[in-house]
Amino acid sequence: MSSTYESLRERLQEAFDAVAPGADPALRLSDRSDYQANGVMALAKRLGRAPRQVAQEIVGGGHLADVATVEIAGPGFLNLTLLPEFLNHQLGAISLDARLGFVEVNHPLRVILDYSSPNVAKEMHVGHLRSTVIGDALARMYRFAGHTVIARNHVGDWGTPFGMLIEHLLDLGEELAIATFSMGDLNTFYKEARVKFDADDAFKDRSRSRVVALQSGDPETLRLWRVLVDESISYFGEVYAKIDVTLVPGDVVGESHYNELLEGVIDDLASAGLLVESEGAQCVFPPGFQNREGEPLPLIVRKRDEGFGYAATDLAALRERVSVLHGDELLYVVGAPQAQHLEMVFAVARLAGWLPDEVRCEQVIFGNVLGPDHKMLKSRSGETVKLVDLLDEAIERAYVILEERGSDLDGDARLHLATQIALAAIKYADLSSERQHDYVFDLERMVAFEGDTGPYLQYAHARVSSIFRRLGEPWQPRDVHFELAESASRELALGLLGLPPALSSSLSSLQPHRLCTYLFDLAQRFTSFYDACPVLSAEGALRDERLALCDLTARTLRLGLGLLGIDAPDQM
Numbered sequence: 001m002s003s004t005y006e007s008l009r010e011r012l013q014e015a016f017d018a019v020a021p022g023a024d025p026a027l028r029l030s031d032r033s034d035y036q037a038n039g040v041m042a043l044a045k046r047l048g049r050a051p052r053q054v055a056q057e058i059v060g061g062g063h064l065a066d067v068a069t070v071e072i073a074g075p076g077f078l079n080l081t082l083l084p085e086f087l088n089h090q091l092g093a094i095s096l097d098a099r100l101g102f103v104e105v106n107h108p109l110r111v112i113l114d115y116s117s118p119n120v121a122k123e124m125h126v127g128h129l130r131s132t133v134i135g136d137a138l139a140r141m142y143r144f145a146g147h148t149v150i151a152r153n154h155v156g157d158w159g160t161p162f163g164m165l166i167e168h169l170l171d172l173g174e175e176l177a178i179a180t181f182s183m184g185d186l187n188t189f190y191k192e193a194r195v196k197f198d199a200d201d202a203f204k205d206r207s208r209s210r211v212v213a214l215q216s217g218d219p220e221t222l223r224l225w226r227v228l229v230d231e232s233i234s235y236f237g238e239v240y241a242k243i244d245v246t247l248v249p250g251d252v253v254g255e256s257h258y259n260e261l262l263e264g265v266i267d268d269l270a271s272a273g274l275l276v277e278s279e280g281a282q283c284v285f286p287p288g289f290q291n292r293e294g295e296p297l298p299l300i301v302r303k304r305d306e307g308f309g310y311a312a313t314d315l316a317a318l319r320e321r322v323s324v325l326h327g328d329e330l331l332y333v334v335g336a337p338q339a340q341h342l343e344m345v346f347a348v349a350r351l352a353g354w355l356p357d358e359v360r361c362e363q364v365i366f367g368n369v370l371g372p373d374h375k376m377l378k379s380r381s382g383e384t385v386k387l388v389d390l391l392d393e394a395i396e397r398a399y400v401i402l403e404e405r406g407s408d409l410d411g412d413a414r415l416h417l418a419t420q421i422a423l424a425a426i427k428y429a430d431l432s433s434e435r436q437h438d439y440v441f442d443l444e445r446m447v448a449f450e451g452d453t454g455p456y457l458q459y460a461h462a463r464v465s466s467i468f469r470r471l472g473e474p475w476q477p478r479d480v481h482f483e484l485a486e487s488a489s490r491e492l493a494l495g496l497l498g499l500p501p502a503l504s505s506s507l508s509s510l511q512p513h514r515l516c517t518y519l520f521d522l523a524q525r526f527t528s529f530y531d532a533c534p535v536l537s538a539e540g541a542l543r544d545e546r547l548a549l550c551d552l553t554a555r556t557l558r559l560g561l562g563l564l565g566i567d568a569p570d571q572m
């Protein structure tokens with residue numbers, strides 16, 4: 001089946017093409033009617049004719065006659081009101097479709113999704129939370145659409161700090177160091193190493209030789225390095241399990257993976273004539289990048305000390321993603337501060353011929369998480385906030401709210417539900433605003449059951465579910481004739497038909513917030529419907545229609561929340 005939106009869009013195209021081919025009419029949900037079509041004005045301009053006259057001709061062709069009544073408004077908008085039979089047919093079709101009208105793509109793409117990407121021996125912070133949550137939602141949506149997603153958790157597991165980290169590990173003793181890591185106390189470990197490095201020259205010397213040993217592949221040094229990496233990755237795995245994301249250990253392909261490819265990156269840049277020596281470092285100067293003084297900006301691929309950097313690794317990774325993984329899309333869910341770095345990497349890759357034009361390569365950029373003071377979110381002691389601490393606080397808060405609401409769940413069941421609510425609160429708050437924007441981490445607002453929040457959507461779903469519990473008999477989607485006599489049921493029905501375009505638009509813009517907006521609107525439509533149209537006390541065909549609308553509402557909320565990585569419990 002094609003979705004209601006697509007059917008309408010096709011009809012509209014036919015109607016336009018009948019007047020003059022090549023128009024590109026746009027369709028959107030509207031308050032005035034069910035849908036509004038734009039594009040008449042552009043066509044009229046092209047034809048040098050009066051818009052309303054062109055509109056008359058489009059409507060007069062009769063291409064829309066069996067799906068909608070059309071009214072010409074203003075300077076040539078087409079206001080479409082769907083015909084009852086068409087609506088009935090579309091609802092009937094999605095009722096029997098587990099995908100609720102969203103058709104899998106014909107041409108699946110290979111999408112390489114770089115996300116989460118925390119650093120070994122360092123705490124995951126709210127920036128990594130954003131990358132993980134946004135990346136996870138995109139991965140779920142892409143996969144649902146039928147694409148192949150290859151997740152790349154580009155963990156920072158290489159570089160000069162490992163000298164001091166390994167030396168500190170030896171000072172502490174392996175056992176104690178491992179214990180610190182498994183307690184999730186990564187920052188303390190890192191900071192202790194840093195303090196010694198800054199204060200103690202002997203330690204500094206040891207650390208430096210250790211870096212050399214690491215880079216030259218000394219087996220014992222590599223073993224110690226692995227301990228740090230493995231312990232960190234298993235800790236990250238615990239965090240992922242806790243926040244319920246789809247990342248698996250196999251998605252970790254850290255910076256170290258690219259070590260053997262770095263030499264080749266340099267060689268190929270050199271033979272392409274792109275490499276320039278600047279202050280002892282090997283650089284590429286991609287055109288169009290300048291510093292504040294207007295001087296050309298280098299992408300440093302090899303530092304003065306002969307070490308490779310972050311940029312060289314990203315170049316090697318990009319090459320692998322194109323030529324080995326055959327990615328059609330390379331997406332990087334990375335915060336705004338790294339925008340220039342990634343743009344330069346992409347530009348250099350294009351210059352070097354590693355990034356063909358047909359490969360989409362984009363940073364899925366996101367803004368900062370701010371504290372109540374609208375400054376970067378910090379803990380009370382002024383440090384970066386640990387992700388797990390935020391989670392625990394949200395779970396505690398949700399637990400208390402359940403208590404206040406007189407939840408009859410106890411013990412583990414209540415804790416489980418509180419966790420589901422807390423995750424919904426945090427993930428939805430992160431996903432529901434345009435990702436480029438900063439947002440304020442306001443736990444109280446995020447966990448509220450009212451307003452544009454994750455728990456509100458979960459609660460709407462639980463309310464629908466409770467209708468079916470009270471029904472007392474199993475309910476299967478069945479052949480229902482949708483009359484939709486009340487405006488509230490008609491509005492709900494129109495909302496239910498809106499999932500496919502909302503999801504498509506979220507995917508094409510890489511903006512999960514569009515799906516959030518859709519779901520919030522649907523939950524509100526359901527609330528109005530539920531106030532106006534009693535379900536269980538209705539009778540006969542009317543009751544069946546209302547139950548069918550409720551069933552579709554529950555399924556749409558469940559599917560939509562699921563694509564955002566949010567659970568939809570049956571009871572709250």
Ligand code: ARG
Nearest residue numbers: 114117118119154155156334
């Ligand atoms: N590890 C980096 C950080 O914590 C993020 C890596 C992003 N991905 C990339 N391919 N550079 O800032």
